[in-house]
Amino acid sequence: MIIKKIxxxxxxSYYRDNTFDLTxxxxxxxxxxxxxxxxxxxxxxxxxxxxxxxxxDTKLISKKRSEELMPSESDDVRVAMSYEHKxxxxxxxxxxxxxxxxxxxIGTSNYTFxxxxxxxxxxxxxxxxxxxxxxxxxxxxxxxFKGETDLDVLQNTNAxxxxxxSFSDVRDFDAYFxxxxxxxxxxxxxxxxxxxxxxxxxxxxxxxxxxIEQEKGxxxxxDREIKDKENEAVNFEGLLKNIEKxxxxxxxxxxxxxxxxxxxxxxxxxxxxIKEEYTKYLLDDMWILMGFGDVAxxxxxxxxxxxxxxxxxENQYLVTAGVEKAxxxxxxxxxxxxxxxxxxxxxxxxLKQEKCFFCGQDAKKGSDAWSFMHDRLEEYKASLEGNANxxxxxxxxxxxxxxxxxxxxxxxxxxxDITKIRRVIKESINFNNRLHDDVKKIEANLEIEFERKKxxxxxxxxxxxxxxxxxxxxxxxxxxxxxxxxxxxDMLKRQREQHRANLEEAQLALxxxxxxxxxxxxxxxxxxIQQIANAFSNAKEENKKRLLSAxxxxxxxxMEKLNTNDFKGTIRIIEKxxxxxxxxxxxxxxxxxxxxxxxxxxxYLMSVLFxxxxxxxxxxxxxxxxxxxxxxxSFTDAKENEFFNVISKLEKQVIIVTKSFLRxxxxxxxxxxxxxxxxxxxxxxxxxxxxxxxxxxLGTIQTVISRIK
Amino acid sequence: MTNKERMxxxxxxxxxxxxxxxxxxxxxxxxxTAMNSDNVVVAAVARIIKYLDGSTDVGDQKKxxxxxxxxxxxxxxx
Numbered sequence: 001m002i003i004k005k006i007x008x009x010x011x012x013s014y015y016r017d018n019t020f021d022l023t024x025x026x027x028x029x030x031x032x033x034x035x036x037x038x039x040x041x042x043x044x045x046x047x048x049x050x051x052x053x054x055x056x057d058t059k060l061i062s063k064k065r066s067e068e069l070m071p072s073e074s075d076d077v078r079v080a081m082s083y084e085h086k087x088x089x090x091x092x093x094x095x096x097x098x099x100x101x102x103x104x105x106i107g108t109s110n111y112t113f114x115x116x117x118x119x120x121x122x123x124x125x126x127x128x129x130x131x132x133x134x135x136x137x138x139x140x141x142x143x144x145f146k147g148e149t150d151l152d153v154l155q156n157t158n159a160x161x162x163x164x165x166s167f168s169d170v171r172d173f174d175a176y177f178x179x180x181x182x183x184x185x186x187x188x189x190x191x192x193x194x195x196x197x198x199x200x201x202x203x204x205x206x207x208x209x210x211x212i213e214q215e216k217g218x219x220x221x222x223d224r225e226i227k228d229k230e231n232e233a234v235n236f237e238g239l240l241k242n243i244e245k246x247x248x249x250x251x252x253x254x255x256x257x258x259x260x261x262x263x264x265x266x267x268x269x270x271x272x273x274i275k276e277e278y279t280k281y282l283l284d285d286m287w288i289l290m291g292f293g294d295v296a297x298x299x300x301x302x303x304x305x306x307x308x309x310x311x312x313x314e315n316q317y318l319v320t321a322g323v324e325k326a327x328x329x330x331x332x333x334x335x336x337x338x339x340x341x342x343x344x345x346x347x348x349x350x351l352k353q354e355k356c357f358f359c360g361q362d363a364k365k366g367s368d369a370w371s372f373m374h375d376r377l378e379e380y381k382a383s384l385e386g387n388a389n390x391x392x393x394x395x396x397x398x399x400x401x402x403x404x405x406x407x408x409x410x411x412x413x414x415x416x417d418i419t420k421i422r423r424v425i426k427e428s429i430n431f432n433n434r435l436h437d438d439v440k441k442i443e444a445n446l447e448i449e450f451e452r453k454k455x456x457x458x459x460x461x462x463x464x465x466x467x468x469x470x471x472x473x474x475x476x477x478x479x480x481x482x483x484x485x486x487x488x489x490d491m492l493k494r495q496r497e498q499h500r501a502n503l504e505e506a507q508l509a510l511x512x513x514x515x516x517x518x519x520x521x522x523x524x525x526x527x528x529i530q531q532i533a534n535a536f537s538n539a540k541e542e543n544k545k546r547l548l549s550a551x552x553x554x555x556x557x558x559m560e561k562l563n564t565n566d567f568k569g570t571i572r573i574i575e576k577x578x579x580x581x582x583x584x585x586x587x588x589x590x591x592x593x594x595x596x597x598x599x600x601x602x603x604y605l606m607s608v609l610f611x612x613x614x615x616x617x618x619x620x621x622x623x624x625x626x627x628x629x630x631x632x633x634s635f636t637d638a639k640e641n642e643f644f645n646v647i648s649k650l651e652k653q654v655i656i657v658t659k660s661f662l663r664x665x666x667x668x669x670x671x672x673x674x675x676x677x678x679x680x681x682x683x684x685x686x687x688x689x690x691x692x693x694x695x696x697x698l699g700t701i702q703t704v705i706s707r708i709k
Numbered sequence: 710m711t712n713k714e715r716m717x718x719x720x721x722x723x724x725x726x727x728x729x730x731x732x733x734x735x736x737x738x739x740x741x742t743a744m745n746s747d748n749v750v751v752a753a754v755a756r757i758i759k760y761l762d763g764s765t766d767v768g769d770q771k772k773x774x775x776x777x778x779x780x781x782x783x784x785x786x787x
Contacts, residue, residue, distance in 0.1 A: 170715045170716040171712050172716075175761065175763045175764060176716070176757065179774075182770050183773075186774055186778070521782050524781075524785060531726060532750065532757070534723070534725065535723035536720055542722070
C-alpha cells in the first residue's frame with residue numbers, strides 16, 4: 001500500500017480544503033506546537049476506523065468554518081486517502097455534513113464511508129469497511145505510532161501470531177496443525193477398531209496401548225508444567241520489568257539511606273561527646289579561679305608599690321637616724337628587695353640548679369651571682385631569727401606589710417596550678433567548639449542527603465520509599481524464581497524428548513504388532529499420519545523460528561544504520577505468552593540490557609518496525625507505509641539528522657509529523673531550519689497557524705500548509 | 710513460489726520423515742510433482758496441503774482426511 005494523497009476538509013484546524021501529495025519514500029510534515037501535527041495524525045486515524053465508532057463527532061468540525069456559517073448553511077467534514085494497493089488505485093473517504101441551525105446550534109448528518117476503486121475510467125464505489133481487506137485493524141497497529149511509547153508493537157496481544165500469519169515464510173500453519181490432530185484421532189480410532197479383532201496379540205496390544213497412554217499422559221503433564229513454568233518465568237520477568245525502571249532509584253535510595261544513617265550516628269556521637277556543664281566545673285573543678293591570675297597581678301602590683309614605699313620610708317628613716325648600715329644601703333641607689341623575696345624555696349632551687357630564675361642567666365657555684373643568691377638566702381634565714389638593725393628602733397613596729405607580701409609570694413607559687421586550670425578550660429571549650437563545628441558539617445551533609453532522597457522519590461512515578469525498598473528486596477528473589485523456572489523448563493524439555501522417543505517407539509511397536517493381520521494397514525496408516533502430524537508440528541515451529549530470526553537479522557541491520565556512532569547492542573526477539581512478543585537489547589556478553597535510554601529504545605523498536613516492513617515487501621505481501629507522530633522527541637539534533645538521513649534512503653513510504661527542523665528565529669519566532677531540511681531527501685510540508693489569530697478564540701485558528709520540497 | 714509450495718518444502722524438510730520414508734525433498738519443487746510422487750508419504754503430505762487449502766471447516770477436514778486415509782491405505786505397500 002502506497003498512500004498517494006491525503007485530503008482534509010474542515011477537519012478541526014484544517015479549514016476548508018487541504019491536500020497533501022505524498023511520495024512513496026520519506027514524507028515530513030513539520031509544524032510547531034498547536035500547528036496541527038497531531039490533528040493530521042488523528043484525521044488518518046479517524047479515517048481508518050472501520051468499526052463504526054466516532055462517526056460524526058462535532059469536535060471534529062473546524063471551529064472557524066462552523067462559526068462563519070450562516071443559519072441553515074452547511075458544509076462537510078471530509079478526510080480522504082488515495083492509495084495504490086496491489087496495482088489498483090483506491091480512495092478511502094469518510095465524511096459527514098454539518099449544518100448551522102437558526103439558533104446557532106451545529107447539527108450533523110449524511111455520514112458516508114466509502115472505498116472507491118478506480119479501474120481505468122470505471123469507478124466502483126464500495127463500503128469503506130472493506131478497507132479492512134487492504135489493511136486489517138490488527139495490521140494498523142504495525143503502521144501508526146503516536147509518540148515514542150507506541151512503538152513497542154510486539155507487546156500487543158497476538159502480535160506475534162499476526163506477524164507469523166502475515167510475514168512468515170508459510171502462512172495458515174495453524175489450520176493444518178489443527179487438521180492433523182483431527183486426522184490423527186480418526187486414524188487411531190480406525191486402527192483401534194481393527195485391532196479389536198486381533199485376539200492373538202490382544203495382550204501385547206493392550207500393553208502397548210497402556211504404554212502409549214502413559215507416555216501421552218506424561219507428555220501432557222510435562223507440556224502443562226512447561227506451560228506453567230513458562231508462565232511463571234514470564235510473570236517474574238514481567239515483575240522484574242515493571243520494577244526495572246525503579247531498580248536504579250532503589251539502589252540510589254538505599255545508598256542515600258545508608259549515608260543518612262551513617263551521618264545521623266556520627267551526629268549523635270559528636271553531640272554525646274560535647275560537655276558543656278560549665279556551671280558544674282566552675283565550682284567542682286575550681287574554674288572559678290580562672291580569673292585568679294589577674295587578681296594576683298593586681299595584688300602584686302599594689303603590694304609592691306606599698307612595699308616600695310615602706311622601704312623607702314624606712315631607709316629614709318635610717319639615713320636620718322645616721323646608721324651607717326642604713327647609709328650604705330641608701331647609697332646603693334636602689335631599694336633592695338625584702339629578705340623573703342623571692343622566697344626560701346625558690347632561692348634554694350636556684351642555688352641547686354645554679355641558675356637565676358629571674359634573669360635566666362647561669363649562676364655557677366662559687367660565682368658572684370651564686371654567692372649573691374646564697375647571701376640573700378642566708379639573709380632571709382637570719383631575718384627569720386631576728387632584726388638585723390638592732391639598736392635602732394624600727395620605723396614600723398609591726399610586720400603587716402611583710403605578711404601581706406609573703407602572701408603574694410605564696411599566691412605566685414600557686415599561679416602554676418591556676419595556669420593549668422586555665423589551659424584545661426581553654427582546651428575544653430576548644431574541644432566543644434570543634435565538636436559543634438563537626439555537628440554543623442554533619443548536619444549540612446544530612447541536609448544534602450535528604451534533598452537527594454527527595455529528588456529520587458520525586459522521579460519514581462509516585463512510588464513510595466517503602467515500595468522502592470521492597471522492589472529492591474524483591475529483585476534477587478524474583479530473579480532466583482525466574483531462573484529456577486527456566487532451569488526447570490530446560491529439564492522438562494529434555495524429559496519431553498525422552499518421552500516422545502518412548503511414545504514413538506511404542507507407536508511403532510503397536511503398528512508392527514498388527515503386521516500380517518487385517519489391522520496392519522490401519523495401524524500403518526495411523527502411524528504415517530502420526531509421523532506426518534509431527535512433521536507439520538515441527539515445520540510450524542521452524543517457520544516461527546525462521547521468522548523471528550529473519551526479523552532479528554533485519555532489525556540489527558537497521559539498528560546498525562540508525563545508530564552509527566553510538567552503542568547499539570544486539571536486538572533479540574522472543575515469543576511470549578498470549579501471542580505477545582518482546583524485542584530487547586543484549587550486550588555482547590549475552591546479558592540483557594534492562595534500562596536503555598529512550599532514544600536507544602526508540603531506535604531499536606523502529607529498527608524492528610522497519611525490519612517487519614522490509615520483510616513484508618520482500619515476501620511480496622502488502623507493502624506497508626509507516627506513519628509516525630513525533631517519534632524522535634528524545635533524540636538530539638545530531639541523532640535526529642542521522643535518523644532522518646537513514647529513513648530517507650529506505651525504500652519505504654514513511655510519513656512523519658514532527659516539530660524537528662524548526663528553530664528559534666532572531667525575534668523569538670519559530671522558523672524552518674532550511675539548511676537541515678535541504679539535506680533531507682524526501683517530500684516536506686510545513687504546517688502553521690494562519691496569522692494573525694486570537695489566542696483566546698479557537699474559531700480563529702486555521703492550519704495552513706505549504707509544500708517546501 | 711506459492712504458500713502451499715513453501716509449506717510443502719518445510720514439512721518435507723523434516724529430518725525424521727526423510728529418514729523414515731527415504732525421499733529427496735529437492736525432487737519436489739511444486740505441489741503437482743509431490744502429488745504424483747511414488748512416495749506415498751510425500752504424496753499424502755501434498756494432498757493434505759492441497760485439499761485442506763488452509764480451511765478450518767470441519768467438513769473440509771473430514772473430506773481431506775478421507776482422501777488422505779484412503780490414499781495411504783490404497784497405496785502404501787507393507
